[in-house]
Amino acid sequence: MSVVKENAALAALDFVEDGMVLGLGSGSTAEIFIDALGERIAGGLKVSGVPTSKRTAECAIEAGVPLVEPDKVDRINLTVDGADEVDPAFNLIKGGGACLLREKIIAQASDRMIVIVDSLKMVEMLGRFPxxxxxxxxxxxxxxxxxxxxxxxxxxxxxxxxxxxxxxxxxxxxxxxxxxxxxxxxxxxxxxxxxxxxxxxxxxxxxHGLFIDLADVVIVGEADHARVIELSRD
The missing domain is CATH 3.30.70.260 (ACT domain)
Structure with missing residues (x-):
């Protein structure tokens, strides 16, 4: 397990509150978050998750995260997902795991989206990643x-x-x-x-994999901590 990915994923847990409906992203960093979320649930946290892919659903079930169909919820409070690239305006490229359609449906329906990445995913201009x-x-x-x-x-x-x-x-x-x-x-x-x-x-x-005006917080995993960057929309 990558330490920087783990640090980013664990920092995202600070935004999770009891009773939330969570959008569960896809990819390796999101799966670390899901595993850690399962441990919090075992300790008494009460949340449910809407998965963005079949693989995510399997990971959540293994971790003990209760799942709900997107058509069965009135709102999604928070989505936590990874990204392939993030620019300074929080524009994203996503879809390296081929889950972009469902990821965008859930992100668009969420009150807030947190993106968890390592520093290599932060770029000045999108386009390095296909x-x-x-x-x-x-x-x-x-x-x-x-x-x-x-x-x-x-x-x-x-x-x-x-x-x-x-x-x-x-x-x-x-x-x-x-x-x-x-x-x-x-x-x-x-x-x-x-x-x-x-x-x-x-x-x-x-x-398409361009996620525009959807991310509110980017958490960048480092070797010994995580940087939390919140976008001001004023």
């Missing part, structure tokens, strides 16, 4: 052409879009929602909000 775009399999090649055009038109540099494959080479990766993932290697995304809007207007795009 931007995942979840697409409908039907007409995927046509959608990919429109994605490429949208990226170029909004200033993304050296845009290259490839279809994500299964690690065993058996074919395209299929998300929990039955879609494909296009990974767009841009190098720089100078206008994240413009790029997000352009991608959202493409019919075959189910969702």
């Amino acid at each position: 931007l995942p775009i979840e697409v409908e399999p039907f007409g995927m090649a046509l959608t990919a052409e429109q994605v490429f055009d949208a990226l170029k038109s909004t200033g993304c540099e050296e845009a290259q879009t490839v279809l994500r494959q299964m690690k065993d080479g058996s074919g395209p990766l299929v998300t929990d929602g039955g879609n494909y993932i296009l990974d767009s290697r841009c190098r720089k995304i100078p206008n994240p909000a413009d790029t997000a809007l352009a991608l959202s207007q493409i019919p075959g795009v189910m969702e």
